[in-house]
Ligand SMILES: CC(C)=CCC/C(C)=C/CC/C(C)=C/C=C/C(C)=C/C=C/C=C(C)/C=C/C=C(C)/C=C/C=C(C)/C=C/CC(C)(C)O
């Protein structure tokens with residue numbers, strides 16, 4: 001009986017999709033819907049959405065130009081005239097005007113009377129969201145790799161500019177960790193805010209952040225729950241950077257250098273955090289990592305996974321579109337759904353797991369598991 005109902009639902013869904021697509025693909029219907037008053041708003045919305053999909057790269061490059069030329073930083077200080085802005089962005093008047101008009105169209109800037117321009121609402125949000133400007137800057141590597149998306153998909157990813165930026169992604173543990181650690185640190189505040197608002201980390205005694213980078217997440221934890229003992233595990237040069245940074249600031253940190261694929265993780269934490277780590281790795285390696293964490297936790301202790309996940313309602317583009325292609329270009333990993341990660345946790349020996357809702361799942365979703 002349930003099978004029959006499922007079949008009927010599938011048939012109805014198929015018929016609805018065929019009908020909807022049959023209309024959408026028909027130029028005569030498109031023209032009619034744009035004229036007819038009741039369908040006009042839908043037609044305009046759909047046309048604009050499709051235009052944005054078509055033009056997304058252009059918008060991103062305008063944002064890139066606004067960030068890297070210093071335009072947004074200058075407007076954040078005060079409104080400027082075009083002739084002031086020529087000096088800031090180092091372009092002639094025609095180039096400056098064209099850039100400023102594009103920025104206005106995207107609400108990164110806005111007119112403030114005469115030839116004076118101020119920061120726009122999107123420009124303010126961009127500057128207020130930590131690390132977004134740095135993300136925009138490093139996208140030049142991603143876009144270089146995505147110049148031939150089919151070629152990238154065909155060769156299985158990696159081997160380009162982005163994989164050089166993330167040397168661990170293709171098996172290397174050498175390479176330069178400074179630039180990626182800086183980017184991760186710059187964008188960490190948004191992620192830490194999701195974790196600390198959603199999960200009461202105060203109830204723990206000792207937290208170990210695995211793949212903790214230069215310790216920016218742990219500094220946020222320390223600000224939120226100063227009584228917690230802090231430990232960090234990362235590749236040796238990265239762990240060393242965290243150790244030096246905490247020592248310089250007089251903060252206590254037990255930093256261990258090693259690889260979570262080949263070394264066992266230090267014991268003793270009652271919560272291990274894995275922030276923007278699991279999605280970096282292909283399934284076989286992700287399972288090795290989860291098993292290593294399970295081995296480092298006593299029964300009943302906690303693992304907290306925080307990263308942008310796939311198939312999150314309202315954020316589907318962030319998961320399978322953005323991070324799907326980003327991680328392909330990087331050369332390893334994939335975004336996973338909550339259900340997929342929970343299944344992997346069960347296989348790795350965790351006794352239970354649950355999703356914890358965060359304020360902005362496009363930045364990070366959260367899964368809490370018990371060893
Ligand atoms: C009264 C009136 C009229 C107005 C009042 C004003 C008002 C209410 C304004 C609203 C202001 C507001 C609350 C704005 C909020 C804006 C926010 C929260 C914006 C957040 C934006 C976040 C963005 C764009 C995040 C982008 C993140 C990216 C691109 C992350 C990339 C991450 C990567 C590449 C990670 C790599 C790590 C790896 C390798 C995958 O492990």
Ligand SMILES: C[S@@+](CC[C@H](N)C(=O)[O-])C[C@H]1O[C@@H](n2cnc3c(N)ncnc32)[C@H](O)[C@@H]1O
Pocket residue numbers: 168177184185188191210211212213214217233234235238258259260261274275276277280
């Ligand atoms: C995407 S970054 C995330 C850093 C930090 N958790 C954050 O959210 O800002 C991934 C981190 O994993 C570390 N990592 C990569 N491979 C590793 C390995 N085999 N063993 C230990 N750490 C590793 C990197 O050095 C880097 O700090």
